Amino acid sequence: VFPHNVHHQRPSVQGAMLIFDDQTGAPLAVVDSGLVTYWKTAADSVYGASLLARPESKTLLIVGTGIVADSLIGAYSALFPKLERILIWGRNPKKSRPLAALHAFQNADVEAIDDLEDGVKQAEIISTATMSKQPILDGKWVAPGTHVDLIGAFKADMREADDALLTRAEIFVDSFETTLGHIGELLIPLKEGTISRSDVRGDLYDLTQSIAGRSTPDSITVFKNGGGAHLDLMTAKALSNWGM
Numbered sequence: 001v002f003p004h005n006v007h008h009q010r011p012s013v014q015g016a017m018l019i020f021d022d023q024t025g026a027p028l029a030v031v032d033s034g035l036v037t038y039w040k041t042a043a044d045s046v047y048g049a050s051l052l053a054r055p056e057s058k059t060l061l062i063v064g065t066g067i068v069a070d071s072l073i074g075a076y077s078a079l080f081p082k083l084e085r086i087l088i089w090g091r092n093p094k095k096s097r098p099l100a101a102l103h104a105f106q107n108a109d110v111e112a113i114d115d116l117e118d119g120v121k122q123a124e125i126i127s128t129a130t131m132s133k134q135p136i137l138d139g140k141w142v143a144p145g146t147h148v149d150l151i152g153a154f155k156a157d158m159r160e161a162d163d164a165l166l167t168r169a170e171i172f173v174d175s176f177e178t179t180l181g182h183i184g185e186l187l188i189p190l191k192e193g194t195i196s197r198s199d200v201r202g203d204l205y206d207l208t209q210s211i212a213g214r215s216t217p218d219s220i221t222v223f224k225n226g227g228g229a230h231l232d233l234m235t236a237k238a239l240s241n242w243g244m
Contacts, residue, residue, distance in 0.1 A: 001155070003131055011067055012131060013037060017236045029240035033232075034067065040235035041068050041227060042075035044174050044204075045127060045149045048223040050079050051207040052172060052214050053125050053147035058084040060108075061123035063116070063136065063160075065090035065099050068129040068151060073103045073110065076125070083108040087119045117141050128152055128160045133184075139165030144218040151225045153185040161185060161222065163194045169222040170215060171200045172207060178228035185224055 005012050015033035020026065060076050060083055062069050073086055086108045090096040096112035103110040113119045120126060120141040127149040128137055139162055142148065148169065152160050166189055173179040173186070180186055180200065189195045202212025214221050 017232065019233075019236050019240050029236070031236045031239055035239065036232050036235050037227075038067055038071050039239070040231050041129075041151060041225065042071040043235070044227065044231055045072065045151055045223070045225045046075040046079050048172065048174060048204065048207070048225065049076070049125060049127075049147055049149055051204075052221040052223055053080070054145060054214075054217060055080070056082055057124035057147070058082060059087065059123050060085070060125045060127065061087045061089065061119045062127050062129065063089050064129035064152065065092065065095035066129065066131075069127075070099060070102070072127050072129065073099075073106065076127070077106050077108060080125070081107070085122075086110045087123065088112045089114075089116050089119050125149065130160060131158075132160055133158050135159045135162035137161045137165060139163070139168050142168070142220055144220060146220050148220065148222045149225065150185055150222060151227075153183055154227060156182060156184050156187055158184045159188060163189060165220070166195050166199075166222065169220040171195070171222045171224070172202050172212065173200060173224045174204050174226050174231070175228045176200070176203050178230075179224050179226035183224070183226055 001013055003012050011034050017031045017033055019028045021028055057080060062072055077083060088096045088100050100110045100112040125147045128151060130152040132152060137160055142165055150160050206212040
């Protein structure tokens with residue numbers, strides 16, 4: 001992870017995956033990790049949202065202006081056709097406004113906003129994709145019934161949501177093994193006793209099998225997208241097959 005790559009017009013996360021045939025060991029493909037991240041991250045989050053967010057949701061807020069934020073606009077538009085507004089907030093309006101203009105073709109109105117609190121209060125789905133180490137999403141702003149999709153925090157010292165949000169919400173993850181002990185979003189509040197392991201109600205398997213899910217229409221749901229390596233592998237295999 002190279003946070004200062006923004007100054008060189010390069011993605012912050014750099015990497016590549018070498019894919020081998022699981023029967024013969026033969027190398028099949030070298031896949032740019034940025035390409036994997038672009039498709040996998042959005043798919044993981046929007047699939048979680050399809051199982052947790054209210055299907056009639058009309059307003060989506062995306063917090064962030066990078067490559068992941070760009071991919072989320074199209075992904076959410078595809079799975080939530082009733083969306084009427086997509087709001088984009090970033091620390092730098094010089095990035096959020098061009099990103100909104102790039103997606104002017106969407107059925108929903110895509111607009112850049114300057115006031116994060118106001119955007120959070122309007123949104124029925126919130127997706128955060130930042131490099132923040134300190135919480136930027138205040139739980140007091142989030143309205144009942146909102147679904148919150150947390151993507152950006154992927155290291156042990158990173159968080160996007162504050163304690164107020166986590167204590168108000170029903171929490172879910174994509175995978176227990178790749179989130180609870182590795183990512184600051186949950187690792188830090190678990191260590192501090194703000195939340196307990198039992199507060200994390202299920203993962204994608206549980207959601208898919210209807211073992212867990214939103215309890216009431218007014219519940220706030222939080223989905224932590226930890227981006228496990230198993231999802232990278234699934235996406236890379238699909239991309240390598242498609243490329244052939």
